[in-house]
Amino acid sequence: MLKHIKLIVPIIMTVLLASCGGGSGGGTAAPTPSTRMMTTNVLHTYATGDTIVYAVSITSTDNTGFTVNAAGVYTDIFSINSIADPYSGMMRSKVTRSGALNVGTAMSQSINNTLYFSQDAAGIHAYGDAVSGWLVTPYLARIGTLNIGVIWNSSVTYPNGDTLTATDTIVGKAVVTTLLGSFETYKVVENFTIYNAATATSLATTDVGNATYYVVPSIGASIKSLVTYTSTDSTGATTTVTRTTSINTTNIVF
Numbered sequence: 353m354l355k356h357i358k359l360i361v362p363i364i365m366t367v368l369l370a371s372c373g374g375g376s377g378g379g380t381a382a383p384t385p386s387t388r389m390m391t392t393n394v395l396h397t398y399a400t401g402d403t404i405v406y407a408v409s410i411t412s413t414d415n416t417g418f419t420v421n422a423a424g425v426y427t428d429i430f431s432i433n434s435i436a437d438p439y440s441g442m443m444r445s446k447v448t449r450s451g452a453l454n455v456g457t458a459m460s461q462s463i464n465n466t467l468y469f470s471q472d473a474a475g476i477h478a479y480g481d482a483v484s485g486w487l488v489t490p491y492l493a494r495i496g497t498l499n500i501g502v503i504w505n506s507s508v509t510y511p512n513g514d515t516l517t518a519t520d521t522i523v524g525k526a527v528v529t530t531l532l533g534s535f536e537t538y539k540v541v542e543n544f545t546i547y548n549a550a551t552a553t554s555l556a557t558t559d560v561g562n563a564t565y566y567v568v569p570s571i572g573a574s575i576k577s578l579v580t581y582t583s584t585d586s587t588g589a590t591t592t593v594t595r596t597t598s599i600n601t602t603n604i605v606f
Contacts, residue, residue: 387527387534388606393498396572396604398445398471402430404573405600407531410453414591425600426451426463428573435468437479439488444468444479469493476572485511498538498569500524513549518542528566528576530598535575537566544581555585559593570606575599 409423426449433443451463468479468486475496480487491506499522506518519542526539542563550556561581565574579595 387536389536390525390538390569392569393538395471395475395494395496395498395569396606398430398432398572400430400432400434402572402602402604404428404571404602404604406597407600408451408453408595408597410593410595412591412593415589420455422453422455422461424451424453424460424463437468438486444470472496480510483512484514487511491516494567494573498522498567500538513547515547516544518544526566530575531600532575532602535566535568537568537575540565540567540574546581550586555587557583557585559583561593568606571599571602571604573599 405425405427407423407425409421411419411421413419429448429450430445431448432445435444435446436442437444445468447467447469449463449465449467453461453463455461466482468481470477470479470490473496475492476494477490478487478493479490487508487510489508491508492504493506495502495504502522504520506516506520508517509515521541522538523541524539525536527534527536529535542565544559544561544563546559548554548557548559559581561579563577563579566576567574574597576599577595577597579593579597581593583591583593585591
């Protein structure tokens with residue numbers, strides 16, 4: 353939902369490489385599901401208890417050719433007007449994100465964060481997160497009414513020194529298939545630059561790349577996405593990261 357892309361990706365950077373075998377099974381292929389066509393271009397208004405479960409896979413290759421592959425599942429649970437903004441005192445909404453990434457069969461890394469937002473007719477306004485801190489002024493993470501050709505820009509600095517600049521464009525419609533079924537979606541392309549400030553355990557990095565999101569308005573979020581970027585740390589070392597995310601289930605009626 354919220355496009356602060358770095359929230360999941362740094363998890364993989366501390367995971368050591370492990371390999372796992374794959375195989376294929378026989379049997380009859382499942383029939384292609386009927387496509388659910390969009391009936392609205394207005395974004396779903398989230399309610400407390402709305403839940404979306406995603407599968408995520410990540411490949412990370414550094415400039416020496418060292419590659420890490422990881423995959424896992426995480427869950428977003430929405431809670432509306434449930435937390436006070438420390439700057440204004442106004443009540444904001446939040447998404448509690450939890451799950452795990454697995455490398456092979458021997459290693460696991462947890463995914464835990466809380467993302468802050470508000471929602472109105474204009475769309476979803478991102479107020480930061482538990483990792484980077486609260487924003488005094490939010491950015492528009494997703495517009496409330498989707499139309500082909502719409503463009504919006506984001507530029508923000510977080511309290512911990514992280515920055516985000518991005519340009520999003522709704523380039524058209526596309527049909528995508530997930531475990532939840534096949535959907536007609538709005539295709540959103542984003543070009544972004546993210547600066548991740550140094551911490552006690554990690555170097556500062558600058559991530560430059562692009563993302564494609566496939567949004568179903570009646571769910572209120574992308575049901576599939578592909579993010580690719582190059583991360584350059586403060587020593588000049590580079591890492592190329594590709595992340596694919598796809599919806600598994602949701603309790604939102606669509």
